Amino acid sequence: MNKITILIHCNDLSGIVASVTNFIAEKQGNIIYLDQHVDREQDIFFMRLESEFIENNFSTEDFKDSFKTSLADKFEMKWRIYSSENKPKMALFVSKYDHCLYDLLGRYNSGELNLKIPFIISNHNNLKPIADNFNIPFYHIPVTKDTKAEAEEQQLKLLKSHKIDFIVLARYMQIISGKLINKYPNKIINIHHSFLPAFVGAKPYHSAYKRGVKIIGATSHYVTEELDAGPIIEQDVAHVSHTYTIESLIAKGRDLEKIVLANAIKLHSNRKVMVFNNKTVVFS
Amino acid sequence: MNKITILIHCNDLSGIVASVTNFIAEKQGNIIYLDQHVDREQDIFFMRLESEFIENNFSTEDFKDSFKTSLADKFEMKWRIYSSENKPKMALFVSKYDHCLYDLLGRYNSGELNLKIPFIISNHNNLKPIADNFNIPFYHIPVTKDTKAEAEEQQLKLLKSHKIDFIVLARYMQIISGKLINKYPNKIINIHHSFLPAFVGAKPYHSAYKRGVKIIGATSHYVTEELDAGPIIEQDVAHVSHTYTIESLIAKGRDLEKIVLANAIKLHSNRKVMVFNNKTVVFS
Amino acid sequence: MNKITILIHCNDLSGIVASVTNFIAEKQGNIIYLDQHVDREQDIFFMRLESEFIENNFSTEDFKDSFKTSLADKFEMKWRIYSSENKPKMALFVSKYDHCLYDLLGRYNSGELNLKIPFIISNHNNLKPIADNFNIPFYHIPVTKDTKAEAEEQQLKLLKSHKIDFIVLARYMQIISGKLINKYPNKIINIHHSFLPAFVGAKPYHSAYKRGVKIIGATSHYVTEELDAGPIIEQDVAHVSHTYTIESLIAKGRDLEKIVLANAIKLHSNRKVMVFNNKTVVFS
C-alpha cells in the first residue's frame, strides 16, 4: 500500500478541487483525507490531501511528474508531495536546559514521533549524558562571538551530510544567522517561552512577573530573520496567580514549552503545516 | 449571489469527492468550503460543502432535483441541501432559570445568531417579563403529571403552525416524551449541567460536590429517548477547588451552560453538525 | 449577624497574623476566611480576612476605630474594612457595543452580582433601549474632542451625587482623563479585547489576525494613566485557527470579554483584589 500526502497552494480559481480529485481518481487513488482553506483576503487556495494507491508498481516519482504536468503547471501551484515511506530527518539543537530534550527523546523512544533524529548539536557539553543514554550522536560545537560563523559552517556540514529535513531549537538560546535560516526556510522550529507577540526576546518569564499577568504561554514558530516574529505553529497557555515567583513561573512554563514544542514537531513532521505571508495554515 | 450548504453521508466509496466537486463545477458553482470525514470503523463517508452560484436564475429546488438524480441516488447518499436565504426557526423551551434565556436573547438581539425565534414556551410564568422585554411571544403551557400529554399536544400545535425547524431546551427541566422526540429527531438540543457521561440525571452539581471533582462541565446534546445519552454536540469545563460550595459550583456552572448551549445552537443553525450512530460529526 | 471583610497590606513583620487574629478573638469574632500573601521581593505582607460577629450591638465604625489604634498604627498598615451590609455602587460606562451590557444586566437581574447599578452613562444613545428594558437610568453624555472636559464634569457630578464606589468601562471606547482616574484610583475597571501586554491599543483583533496567533484573549484591568498598562485583574483566552476571519475572531472574543469582565467585577465587588506596585493580589 502506497500512501502520499499532497500540499498545494495557489491563487483561488474555481475547479481546483474537482481537478485534483479527478486526477487522484484517474490514478486509482483512494482519498483518505482532504481539507482545504481559502484565504479570502489574499484570494489564496490551500489544500491538503492524503491518498492511498493499491497498485503494486506505484511510483511516487512518476506520480509527481504527472501531477506537475497535468495540474500544477496549469494552476500555477506551489506544491509538495511526500511518500509516507520517508520519515523526515530532524536535527536537535540544545544548550543547557534539559526538559524539552528529555521530553522529545522520551516520545522518540516510545515511537510517538514520525521522524528520525540523526544527531544532537549543542554549544555546551552539559546534556551529552542524556544523548548518550538515548544512544543519539551528540556534537559539541561551542559558539562564541568570534567563532560563530565557523561554528555554523560545522553545523551546516553536519546538516548536509545527514540530509537533515528540518531543525528544532529545543531551548538552544543562540540566535541563528540569516545564512542558515535561508538554507532551511520554514524548516527551523523554535520554542519561545512566552505567549507571542507578548514578551519578545530574552527573559520573558521575568517580564511576565513584572507585568503581573494572570496567564503565561509558550509559542512554537518557524525561525525568520526577525527575532521571535516568524509564522506561529502552535501556542498554549496556563493560568497563574500572584502567588507565583519567577522561579515557579519558569517551572510551570517548562510543561507548556515541552507540549507546545512536541505538538509543533508532530504537525510539521506529519506535513500538516503550510506557510504563507508569515502565517501558518495548520490542517487537522 | 446564491449560497447553498450540502451535507452528505454514505458508505465510503472511491470517487465521491471527485463526483461531487465535478457536479458543482458543471453547475458553475464556486466551492468556498469543503471538509470531509471518514469513519474508518463503520466505513462511512461524511462531507460538508458550501458553494456560491452567480447565475441570476439559480434555483435551489432545481439544484436539489439534479443533485438527487445525478449523484445522491447513485451513491445511496443521505443528504440535505440548505439555501442560505432560509434562516432556521428555533423554538425556545424554558422553565424558571433565566441565565440561558438572557444569554440567548442578548445574542439574538445583537444579530449574533443566524436564526429566528418565533416564540418561547414555558411550563411556568416566571420568565414572561424577559420575553416581553425582548418582544418575543411567550406561551405559558403548565405541565403536570396528568396534563403532560395534553400539554405536548399544545406544544406540537404551536411548533407545526410556526414551521419550527428545531427546539432548544434552555434548562427546561421537563422530560420530553418519545412522541415529540420522534417528530424532531436530532432537532431537539438540550443543555445538561455536567460533563457527560459523568453525573447523568438530576442535581449534577450536588453529585460533583459530593465526589470532590476538580473540574466541572456542561454538555449540549441532541435529545433521545434515553435520558442524557443522546449525541454530544459540544462540551466545556472549568476548574474548581475544595473552596467551592454547591452554590458557587452552580454559579460557576451557569457560565459554562450559557456558552456551551450558545455554541451548540450556532453549530446546528449553521448546518455544521451531522449525526450518525449516536455520535456527531461537527465540521469547523 | 454582622460580617466584615478586612484587607491589609504593610511591611512584612513577624507577629502580624497573630496580632490580627488575637484582635478578632478579643472582639468575639469568628474568622470564616483568612488568606495571606507575602511578596518576597518587596517584603510586603497582604492579608484578607472575613469575620462574623454575633453581638447585637456590634458597630463597624467602632470596630474600625479600635482596629486603627490597636493594630493599624502599630504595624503602619494600609487597610480597608467593609461591612457586608453595604453593597458597592457601580457606574456602567458604555458606547455602542451591547454584548457586555446584556451580559452584565442579565447577571444583575438574576441576582448574581453583589452590587448596585444606579445608572449607565454612554457617549451614544444606541443602547438606551436596553437600559430602559432593565429599568436602569441612562444618561447620554456625548463626547467630542472639544467637549471632553465638560463631559467629564457632568460624569463626575453624577458619580458624586450617587456616591459611586467604582466605575466599569464595558467597551466604553473613550480614553479617561488623568483627572477622573485620580479621583477613582484602582476603582475604574476596563475590559481590553486582547491578551495584554500583547496588542495594546486600538483594533487588537485586527493585529491578532495579522500576526497569525493561535490563541486570542481578553484582559480586565484597573485604568491608569498609561494606556492598557494598569494592574491586571483577570485574563482568559480561547483557541483559534487559520480558518478565523477578523469577524469571527471578534465574535469569539465577545464571549471572552463578557466573562472576563464579569469575573473582574465580581472579584472587585467582593473585595478580593488588592493593588500594589501596579500588580494585583487576587484572593480566592
Added chain:
Amino acid sequence: MNKITILIHCNDLSGIVASVTNFIAEKQGNIIYLDQHVDREQDIFFMRLESEFIENNFSTEDFKDSFKTSLADKFEMKWRIYSSENKPKMALFVSKYDHCLYDLLGRYNSGELNLKIPFIISNHNNLKPIADNFNIPFYHIPVTKDTKAEAEEQQLKLLKSHKIDFIVLARYMQIISGKLINKYPNKIINIHHSFLPAFVGAKPYHSAYKRGVKIIGATSHYVTEELDAGPIIEQDVAHVSHTYTIESLIAKGRDLEKIVLANAIKLHSNRKVMVFNNKTVVFS
C-alpha cells in the same frame, strides 16, 4: 534556617488561628505561608502553615512535642508536622507503558521534584532499560492470579526496608489489595486515564470514543478499596473531535496523564494535600 510545614484539621472552633499563630510567634517563628479552609457542611477546620525558625538549636522533635501538648490536644486536632530537611521517599510502580515513567524520571533528574525515588517495581521487565539509564534500582516482581499475595509480600518488604513514604502507580495496571492500601492510607497515588467519575475501570479511551465525547480527561487520585473512587487530587482535560480514532485519543491522553500525575506528585510531596471524607483539600 529551619523550615517546617504544619497540616491541621479539627472541628471548627473560634480562636484556632489565633492560638496557632501565637504559638508560632512564641517560638520566634516567622510565618511564610498560611492558608485555611472551613468545610461549612461538616464544620471542619483545615489549615496549612509554613514557618521558618532562625534559632540555631531548633529541634523539630521538641517543636512537635510542644505543639501536641500546648495546642493539638486542646483542640483535638489531627495534625502532621514536616521538616523541610526530609524529602519524602516515593516508590514507583510501573507495568509496560513508558510515557509517565520517562516524564517523571526526566523531571527527577532535572531536580524538579522534591523527593527521592529509591526504586521502581514492575510486574514486567520491559521498562528495566529505562530504569537502568536513570540509575534507579528496578525490581521485577511478576504478578499472576496465583502469586498475587506473595508478590505483595515482596513489595511490602521492599517498601518497609526503604522506609517508603508514598507509592505512585504510574500506569501500573494492577489492582492493589486492601491489605497494601491499609498500610499506606492516602499514600498511594494512581493516575486514571479518564475524567472521573466518567469511564471508571478498564479501557476508558474506548468508552470515550464510543460515547462520542468532545473532551477527554485524566484524574489522579488516592487509591481506596473501591475502584477509581478515591479522593481526587488533580484533573485535567483536552478537547477532541470526531476526527480522533481510539489510537489518537490514547496518544492525546498520554500528555494529560503525564502532567496530571506529575502535578499530583508535586502537591503530595510538598505536603499540600489533606484528605477528609473521601475528598481532598489542596492548598496552593
